[in-house]
Amino acid sequence: xxxxxxxxxxxxxxxxxxxxxxxxxxxxxxxxxxxxxxxxxxxxxxxxxxxxxxxxxxxxxxxxxxxxxxxxxxxxxxxxxxxxxxxxxxxxxxxxxxxxxxxxxxxxxxxxxxxxxxxxxxxxxxxxxxxxxxxxxxxxxxxxxxxxxxxxxxxxxxxxxxxxxxxxxxxxxxxxxxxxxxxxxxxxxxxxxxxxxxxxxxxxxxxxxxxxxxxxxxxxxxxxxxxxxxxxxxxxxxxxxxxxxxxxxxxxxxxxxxxxxxxxxxxxxxxxxxxxxxxxxxxxxxxxxxxxxxxxxxxxxxxxxxxxxxxxxxxxxxxxxxxxxxxxxxxxxxxxxxxxxxxxxxxxxxxxx
Numbered sequence: 001x002x003x004x005x006x007x008x009x010x011x012x013x014x015x016x017x018x019x020x021x022x023x024x025x026x027x028x029x030x031x032x033x034x035x036x037x038x039x040x041x042x043x044x045x046x047x048x049x050x051x052x053x054x055x056x057x058x059x060x061x062x063x064x065x066x067x068x069x070x071x072x073x074x075x076x077x078x079x080x081x082x083x084x085x086x087x088x089x090x091x092x093x094x095x096x097x098x099x100x101x102x103x104x105x106x107x108x109x110x111x112x113x114x115x116x117x118x119x120x121x122x123x124x125x126x127x128x129x130x131x132x133x134x135x136x137x138x139x140x141x142x143x144x145x146x147x148x149x150x151x152x153x154x155x156x157x158x159x160x161x162x163x164x165x166x167x168x169x170x171x172x173x174x175x176x177x178x179x180x181x182x183x184x185x186x187x188x189x190x191x192x193x194x195x196x197x198x199x200x201x202x203x204x205x206x207x208x209x210x211x212x213x214x215x216x217x218x219x220x221x222x223x224x225x226x227x228x229x230x231x232x233x234x235x236x237x238x239x240x241x242x243x244x245x246x247x248x249x250x251x252x253x254x255x256x257x258x259x260x261x262x263x264x265x266x267x268x269x270x271x272x273x274x275x276x277x278x279x280x281x282x283x284x285x286x287x288x289x290x291x292x293x294x295x296x297x298x299x300x301x302x303x304x305x306x307x308x309x310x311x312x313x314x315x316x317x318x319x320x321x322x323x324x325x326x327x328x329x330x331x332x333x334x335x336x337x338x339x340x341x342x343x344x345x346x347x348x349x350x351x352x353x
Contacts, residue, residue, distance in 0.1 A: 023089075023157050025168045031094040033172070035157045069208060087114075089156045091172065098122070098146065098154070117154060119176060123147045125169050127182045129162070144169055147181075198347035205340025213333040217326055220279040227319045230306040235265035235315070237301045238273070240294045242287060256283040259290035261297045265305055267312040274305070274315040280322055 023035040089100045092110060100115035110116060124147040129140055142165045146154040159165045173180045239262040246253050262275045277293070284290070297303065297317075308314040 023159070025171070027171070031092070033091040033093070033175070035089040035168075069204070089115075091175070093175070096120070098156075100154075100156075115154065117146065117148065121148050121150070122176065122178055123149045124178050125173055125176075125180045126153065127166065127169055127180065129182075195348055198344045201347070202340045202344040206337045206344070207340070209333040209336030209340065212336070213330065216282070217330055217333070221321070221326075223279045224319055224321060227306055227308075227316060229309070230316075230319075231267075231309050232304050233265050233267060233307050233315075235263045235303050235305040235317075237297045237299050237303060238262045238264050239299055240297045242290050242294055245283060254285065256285055257287040257290045258283045259293040259297075261293065261317065263297075263303065263305060263315075263317065265307060265315060267307055267309075270312065272307075272312055272315065274313070276314075276316045278316060278318040278320075280325070281318075 023037055026034045026036045087100050089098070091098050095110050096119045097110060098115070098117045098119070099110060099113040101113040103113065106112045126145045126147050128143040128145065141158055141160055142162050143158040144156045144165055146156060148154060157165075169180050239260070241260055243258045243260045245256050245258075247256055258281070259277065260275060261277045262273060264271060264273045266272070277297075303317060305315045305317050306319055
């Protein structure tokens with residue numbers, strides 16, 4: 001009778017309204033069963049961080065800035081949800097307790113961990129299901145909770161897969177020798193995000209990706225396309241060296257490199273000088289390719305350049321399009337644009353019901 005009264009009381013308590021990730025129950029250690037984050041989640045975040053980072057270091061200075069901004073926001077979001085993200089609900093059979101924490105116990109004392117609950121105080125396992133109203137319609141989510149003998153409910157985890165959550169509850173019920181109960185439907189509303197956040201995401205990510213693409217891909221391609229009718233004329237390298245510059249971030253500074261190649265050429269009896277090697281040539285954090293260019297174009301070397309017949313002062317040595325680099329760089333910019341647009345559409349379309 002006491003057990004029934006307790007369950008009925010806890011049934012009326014509000015549900016946990018926080019969000020959590022899909023977790024899997026790891027039972028490989030007989031003494032500790034843990035609800036761990038799926039490896040897919042970790043793989044996703046590693047991918048989200050590695051792609052812009054790789055693109056940034058292999059691309060131009062602008063690409064690196066946008067990549068670091070993107071990574072900063074990903075880490076900021078993770079830090080904001082750290083308690084929910086890193087917490088690992090653990091059933092410690094060695095010490096006869098449940099806890100939910102990401103820290104190590106002080107001096108081996110698990111009672112210092114967050115959510116510490118001795119098994120002796122657990123009266124039952126309870127499965128709830130709640131209907132979360134979203135702009136795309138209601139979605140049903142299931143919760144696994146622990147009922148304590150002092151009329152409290154401890155949130156363990158939630159999932160959209162009822163069969164999986166029920167299977168885990170049955171395993172815990174047999175191991176702890178406590179009953180499982182289920183309650184009627186509870187309704188809750190998903191908290192909506194202010195629309196200015198959606199606009200901010202659009203401006204920062206899509207705006208940065210668009211500006212980077214215009215500056216480092218579209219504009220050089222337009223300039224390069226105009227060289228189709230430029231004349232090939234003999235030229236001579238007059239100077240070549242690796243130019244360095246210091247770039248500063250908030251907490252550090254570093255060196256970037258660029259091969260500066262100056263050459264002279266004659267058009268209709270007049271002599272001209274230019275230092276444009278390629279419209280796609282810019283500073284980068286790696287000095288290798290720039291040093292190779294300097295070794296190739298030593299002063300005094302005879303070369304051919306391409307000169308604008310309408311404006312002989314404009315000339316370029318290499319008008320080839322670095323397809324591989326542009327594909328990788330454009331992929332990074334498109335990723336920024338897609339993230340900004342996707343988050344904007346998702347947040348803007350939210351409606352309170």
